[in-house]
Amino acid sequence: xxxxxxxxERETTEGKVFTVTGGDWDEVVSGTDPINDERxxxxxxxxxxxxxxxxxxxxxxxGETVRExxxxxxxxxxxxxxxxxxxxxxxxxxxxTRMDYLAPLFNETAYALAVEKLLGITDDITERATTIxxxxxxxxxxxxxxxWLATTAMELGAINMMLYGFREREYVLDIFExxxxxxxxxxxxxxxxxxxxxxxxxxxxxxxxxxLMPKRLKEYENLLSGQPIWLERTQHVAVLDVTACMALxxxxxxxxxxxxxxxxxxxxxxxxxxxxxxxxxxxxxxxVWGRYLVRxxxxxxxxxxxxxxxxxxxxxxxxxxxxxxAWPAQLAIGVDGMGNSLEHVAKIMGxxxxxLIHHFKLVTEGFRVPPGQVYVGIESPRGELGVHAVSDGxxxxxxxxxxxxxxxxxxxxPAMAEGGLIADVIAGGASLDPVMGGxxx
Amino acid sequence: MTAPNxxxxxxxxPVPTTxxxxxxxxxxxxxxxxxxxxxxxxxQGTGDVSGYGGLVRQRQPIEEAxxxxxxxxxxxxxxxxEAYPDFGDAIEKVVVDRGELTLHxxxxxxxxVCQVMRDDLALRFELLSSVSGVDYLGAERRLHVVYxxxxxxxxxxVRLEVAVSAEEPHVPSVTAVYPTADWQERETYDMFGVxxxxxxxxxxxxxxxxxxxxPQRKDYPxxxxxxxxxGAEIPPPDKRRSYQ
Numbered sequence: 001x002x003x004x005x006x007x008x009e010r011e012t013t014e015g016k017v018f019t020v021t022g023g024d025w026d027e028v029v030s031g032t033d034p035i036n037d038e039r040x041x042x043x044x045x046x047x048x049x050x051x052x053x054x055x056x057x058x059x060x061x062x063g064e065t066v067r068e069x070x071x072x073x074x075x076x077x078x079x080x081x082x083x084x085x086x087x088x089x090x091x092x093x094x095x096x097t098r099m100d101y102l103a104p105l106f107n108e109t110a111y112a113l114a115v116e117k118l119l120g121i122t123d124d125i126t127e128r129a130t131t132i133x134x135x136x137x138x139x140x141x142x143x144x145x146x147x148w149l150a151t152t153a154m155e156l157g158a159i160n161m162m163l164y165g166f167r168e169r170e171y172v173l174d175i176f177e178x179x180x181x182x183x184x185x186x187x188x189x190x191x192x193x194x195x196x197x198x199x200x201x202x203x204x205x206x207x208x209x210x211x212l213m214p215k216r217l218k219e220y221e222n223l224l225s226g227q228p229i230w231l232e233r234t235q236h237v238a239v240l241d242v243t244a245c246m247a248l249x250x251x252x253x254x255x256x257x258x259x260x261x262x263x264x265x266x267x268x269x270x271x272x273x274x275x276x277x278x279x280x281x282x283x284x285x286x287x288v289w290g291r292y293l294v295r296x297x298x299x300x301x302x303x304x305x306x307x308x309x310x311x312x313x314x315x316x317x318x319x320x321x322x323x324x325x326a327w328p329a330q331l332a333i334g335v336d337g338m339g340n341s342l343e344h345v346a347k348i349m350g351x352x353x354x355x356l357i358h359h360f361k362l363v364t365e366g367f368r369v370p371p372g373q374v375y376v377g378i379e380s381p382r383g384e385l386g387v388h389a390v391s392d393g394x395x396x397x398x399x400x401x402x403x404x405x406x407x408x409x410x411x412x413x414p415a416m417a418e419g420g421l422i423a424d425v426i427a428g429g430a431s432l433d434p435v436m437g438g439x440x441x
Numbered sequence: 442m443t444a445p446n447x448x449x450x451x452x453x454x455p456v457p458t459t460x461x462x463x464x465x466x467x468x469x470x471x472x473x474x475x476x477x478x479x480x481x482x483x484x485q486g487t488g489d490v491s492g493y494g495g496l497v498r499q500r501q502p503i504e505e506a507x508x509x510x511x512x513x514x515x516x517x518x519x520x521x522x523e524a525y526p527d528f529g530d531a532i533e534k535v536v537v538d539r540g541e542l543t544l545h546x547x548x549x550x551x552x553x554v555c556q557v558m559r560d561d562l563a564l565r566f567e568l569l570s571s572v573s574g575v576d577y578l579g580a581e582r583r584l585h586v587v588y589x590x591x592x593x594x595x596x597x598x599v600r601l602e603v604a605v606s607a608e609e610p611h612v613p614s615v616t617a618v619y620p621t622a623d624w625q626e627r628e629t630y631d632m633f634g635v636x637x638x639x640x641x642x643x644x645x646x647x648x649x650x651x652x653x654x655x656p657q658r659k660d661y662p663x664x665x666x667x668x669x670x671x672g673a674e675i676p677p678p679d680k681r682r683s684y685q
Contacts, residue, residue, distance in 0.1 A: 081657065249621025386589065
């Protein structure tokens with residue numbers, strides 16, 4: 001890319017405009033008048049490697065101290081909520097999974113729970129389907145926290161941790177691929193249950209992963225926890241206490257790192273979480289260090305949950321028995337991903353005209369959902385993920401709104417960054433774990 | 442349905458055309474309440490293809506709930522009534538549906554109600570989980586703003602809902618009570634055009650600053666262009682034939 005794509009260096013009424021694409025800071029600011037140009041405005045992003053995707057920060061600096069910070073979002077807005085209104089209820093799964101791309105199974109489960117609540121079939125969801133949902137969500141929580149650990153460590157200079165984090169995440173994605181056919185964007189959790197039963201192969205892989213992960217977690221802690229640079233960069237950095245978190249609506253590990261053990265899995269249980277044994281890790285400092293400790297401890301708790309879920313997996317159906325809500329075909333994973341099973345295709349095309357009619361009606365038209373509105377909140381890796389779903393009685397959602405923790409939590413960035421050093425903006429922003437796909441939707 | 446050259450004039454911009462058969466089988470007494478409820482291969486009728494034709498889907502108005510509501514809902518209502526003297530004036534309707542309590546609030550009172558909901562010791566809704574909008578096109582006060590409150594102390598949640606017209610879309614901002622409403626109100630303004638009076642900086646947040654219109658309104662089209670696939674023209678999603 002040439003510099004001609006950027007604004008040229010020039011004088012404006014607001015002061016001199018610089019184009020910075022790297023280089024030494026002293027050289028960059030050598031052109032400024034040190035007496036009169038004390039405050040400079042730095043535009044960080046939207047394509048800065050340390051801003052977790054297309055987030056833009058406008059920072060007003062005095063030397064290296066941030067005086068004002070404003071975040072500009074919307075660069076990844078894709079109109080998913082609007083698009084949902086033009087697809088039927090089942091197709092919604094394939095859209096919402098693309099919002100927060102690091103936690104697709106949470107998006108899907110929240111959506112499925114909301115649709116089921118609208119349909120009034122919450123109690124009909126089979127035990128196996130619920131257990132599989134818990135299993136998948138907790139695996140997803142592990143992979144999401146691993147990406148957080150990897151990217152945050154990289155942004156603070158620990159490149160090796162980035163490689164290890166993504167390496168272990170790949171194990172989880174491999175498990176997801178075995179179960180759903182896709183590494184990401186699964187559309188696996190559907191209103192009524194899950195799309196596909198868990199194959200035995202996947203159970204073996206998950207058991208292997210449970211064996212491996214505690215050792216690897218120990219390695220990460222050996223690498224980071226006593227590391228002087230890591231401690232310097234994280235302790236007492238970007239502090240946000242409980243009051244600030246609650247005022248700004250911040251939930252998830254950030255709130256728990258400040259000391260409030262608010263975890264929807266415990267406080268407002270769903271999917272049978274009240275029957276599992278696990279702890280809610282907290283810390284009291286409310287800094288980046290605390291968020292690191294909380295997230296690593298949460299990975300351990302998730303492993304406990306995965307083990308319990310595996311032990312509970314009893315054979316049984318993974319979809320509600322109502323054929324109008326369940327996908328009409330038994331799905332199977334072929335070489336090109338998940339699709340209708342060959343037996344089903346043979347049946348509707350060769351044997352049963354009625355099956356073909358029903359298949360056609362249910363696939364193209366879908367099912368109707370009684371009018372009304374519901375709100376369902378679940379604990380995603382980033383905090384409360386809420387779905388507000390409205391039905392007008394039709395075959396398509398009338399309105400679906402996602403209360404995205406990335407979106408809400410990002411509001412806290414100025415509160416964390418202002419008055420601190422510019423380097424701590426990176427640490428503080430990363431500790432919020434924003435995923436812009438979810439934030440902008 | 443439509444020939445490609447009907448659809449495309451200059452520049453490939455799709456022009457809405459009347460689908461074939463739109464007027465042939467349509468009984469006029471069932472106009473769908475929203476454009477989202479239109480379709481069914483251009484049929485304006487009931488959408489019932491069973492041959493019976495009498496299965497007309499009625500839109501039921503949401504009924505006001507009768508006491509006792511059950512669960513913790515009675516306690517919440519009583520506590521609010523006691524702490525907020527203007528309850529009768531401010532609360533238009535109490536709805537209990539699918540195990541959720543919704544208080545329909547007069548728009549100009551929403552900030553006061555939020556203040557009481559947050560501060561009263563028997564209510565303590567400390568967290569504003571979500572603010573969003575819904576556009577009930579066709580209703581007189583079509584733009585609804587929905588507030589989802591969570592009490593961390595009592596582990597309860599309540600929904601507050603206000604309704605305003607598109608011509609006079611003013612709602613007091615609750616940012617002074619719940620600072621977290623800042624971005625969420627900006628999003629609701631951006632997407633629905635609801636103006637939150639008293640918001641510190643009500644600007645667009647997801648759409649570009651110079652965008653025209655409010656995309657989540659029901660009369661705002663989804664947009665999109667037709668694409669050609671293997672020689673066939675696939676219309677954009679909102680122009681495809683569909684059931685309702």
